[in-house]
Amino acid sequence: MDSDEFRRRGKEMIDAIADYHDSIRDRRPLADVTPGYLQELLPRVAPEQPEQWDDVFKDIERAIMPGVTHWHHPQFHAYYPAGFSYPSLLGEMLCDAIGCVGFSWIASPACTELETIVLDWLGKALGLPEAFLTNESDASGKPQCGGGVIQGSASEALLVGVLAARTRSVKKLQEKDPSLSVQQAMDKLIAYASDHVHSAFQKGGLLAGVRTRTLPTDDEFSLRGDSLKQAIEEDIKAGFVPCFVCATLGTTSFCSFDNLPEIGPICQENDVWLHIDAAYAGGALICPEFRHFGNGIEFADSFNFNAHKWFLTNFDCSCMWVKNRAPLITAMSPITTPAFLRNAASETGLVTDYMHWEIPLGRRFRSLKLWFVLRLFGITGIQNHIRKHIELAKRFESYMKNDNRFRIVGKRHLGLVCFQLKAGDDELNRKLLKQLNASGKLHLVSTELEGKAVLRFVICSAQTEEKDVDFSWQVISQTTTAILSRKKKEDEGLSKQHQ
Numbered sequence: 001m002d003s004d005e006f007r008r009r010g011k012e013m014i015d016a017i018a019d020y021h022d023s024i025r026d027r028r029p030l031a032d033v034t035p036g037y038l039q040e041l042l043p044r045v046a047p048e049q050p051e052q053w054d055d056v057f058k059d060i061e062r063a064i065m066p067g068v069t070h071w072h073h074p075q076f077h078a079y080y081p082a083g084f085s086y087p088s089l090l091g092e093m094l095c096d097a098i099g100c101v102g103f104s105w106i107a108s109p110a111c112t113e114l115e116t117i118v119l120d121w122l123g124k125a126l127g128l129p130e131a132f133l134t135n136e137s138d139a140s141g142k143p144q145c146g147g148g149v150i151q152g153s154a155s156e157a158l159l160v161g162v163l164a165a166r167t168r169s170v171k172k173l174q175e176k177d178p179s180l181s182v183q184q185a186m187d188k189l190i191a192y193a194s195d196h197v198h199s200a201f202q203k204g205g206l207l208a209g210v211r212t213r214t215l216p217t218d219d220e221f222s223l224r225g226d227s228l229k230q231a232i233e234e235d236i237k238a239g240f241v242p243c244f245v246c247a248t249l250g251t252t253s254f255c256s257f258d259n260l261p262e263i264g265p266i267c268q269e270n271d272v273w274l275h276i277d278a279a280y281a282g283g284a285l286i287c288p289e290f291r292h293f294g295n296g297i298e299f300a301d302s303f304n305f306n307a308h309k310w311f312l313t314n315f316d317c318s319c320m321w322v323k324n325r326a327p328l329i330t331a332m333s334p335i336t337t338p339a340f341l342r343n344a345a346s347e348t349g350l351v352t353d354y355m356h357w358e359i360p361l362g363r364r365f366r367s368l369k370l371w372f373v374l375r376l377f378g379i380t381g382i383q384n385h386i387r388k389h390i391e392l393a394k395r396f397e398s399y400m401k402n403d404n405r406f407r408i409v410g411k412r413h414l415g416l417v418c419f420q421l422k423a424g425d426d427e428l429n430r431k432l433l434k435q436l437n438a439s440g441k442l443h444l445v446s447t448e449l450e451g452k453a454v455l456r457f458v459i460c461s462a463q464t465e466e467k468d469v470d471f472s473w474q475v476i477s478q479t480t481t482a483i484l485s486r487k488k489k490e491d492e493g494l495s496k497q498h499q
């Protein structure tokens with residue numbers, strides 16, 4: 001494909017993308033295929049000779065689309081939102097067109113510098129304490145030692161946080177007792193989170209070789225100071241060294257919030273690294289009326305939220321800030337930098353080399369899409385998007401509240417409503433979920449509370465309107481009516497048999 005054909009095909013592809021989004025309502029949100037479906041549709045080996053673009057293009061609808069779950073469908077209400085917008089897509093295109101691998105400043109100075117600037121913009125827009133920003137100075141005029149970086153995912157950010165915390169704690173332990181080996185010091189370390197933390201916490205602990213402990217939460221699924229304090233005291237007595245706490249703002253199951261003003265001072269007193277996982281809910285801090293969800297953020301050593309969730313930005317774009325870059329860089333830097341990565345700019349110590357802030361070496365020019373989103377929507381545009389989702393979730397919640405067949409589980413804080421059928425057992429809730437998804441009209445997933453299914457309804461798509469929420473509610477209500485009347489008939493049949 002030469003540049004002339006690329007111009008032609010590129011325009012066709014842009015049209016196809018716009019058509020896909022314009023007509024997404026005509027598709028079913030959840031893919032309806034069986035495992036291995038694609039094996040039946042594609043050849044077993046790659047083509048020996050080049051094919052025609054038209055043939056490749058036809059296969060998108062024939063082979064790929066049947067197996068796509070449409071995350072931007074207005075009736076996609078599962079998980080949490082996946083970001084999408086046209087400005088972001090244009091940023092992705094430019095990123096791929098430039099195609100640089102910006103691991104060090106010199107490898108593509110704009111890639112590094114734009115990331116630093118955009119994360120400072122964003123940090124300010126979210127109201128993060130200045131200590132997290134790169135290009136700010138403290139009250140005495142000294143430059144800050146914190147800064148922001150784009151990671152691939154919240155899981156990576158969490159792992160990077162654990163590794164930085166581990167490095168800091170091992171260093172301190174070895175300073176106290178120089179006879180301790182790194183492994184001996186690591187064996188003492190322990191990390192904490194609530195029992196509603198994302199599984200990325202256990203994965204991070206496993207990969208970093210740091211023991212993890214989850215702690216009970218209160219009635220609102222929030223980790224409280226008492227619970228953490230008690231665990232830390234018990235573990236210190238048992239000879240462990242508390243190293244890391246992951247507090248969640250907006251848990252995956254219920255969008256509950258750990259109590260930062262209580263947890264933060266306990267972390268400080270015990271010299272424990274506090275990481276905040278705000279993968280979904282962190283985006284809401286851009287709205288002044290939701291800023292209170294971040295109260296206590298000033299205690300954190302690292303803070304992360306996924307711009308690729310609620311910020312109209314395509315995957316992947318997980319924004320992480322640290323208050324002190326030194327332990328992070330120490331944890332992520334090889335003992336000796338290979339000759340091919342050494343350069344004069346790095347040796348000045350005046351530039352940021354993001355390869356020392358993350359696990360991979362290579363990195364894409366991801367800040368472009370975020371820059372486009374911030375400029376083309378403005379802070380106001382993003383605020384409006386988030387506010388609209390929350391209003392739609394409130395609308396759904398009010399339907400649920402006015403129907404005494406349902407109970408809301410936990411408190412709705414943002415765009416997630418969790419619910420159960422009051423009547424019947426766990427089986428009935430699982431049946432409801434299965435039938436809703438099988439209807440092809442909407443897509444939901446469930447979580448569990450005390451082993452029982454809880455259905456989660458999240459506003460995800462930028463295209464979801466009031467009429468879509470009303471439609472989803474009607475489908476849920478009608479499916480419930482059918483399930484309950486069938487159950488009633490079965491119960492009556494059973495009681496007749498017993499008479």
Ligand code: PLP
Binds near residue numbers: 080198279
């Ligand atoms: N943390 C929370 C609170 C989440 O809700 C999620 C995913 O939804 C994650 C972490 C994992 O995110 P990622 O896929 O970016 O690793």
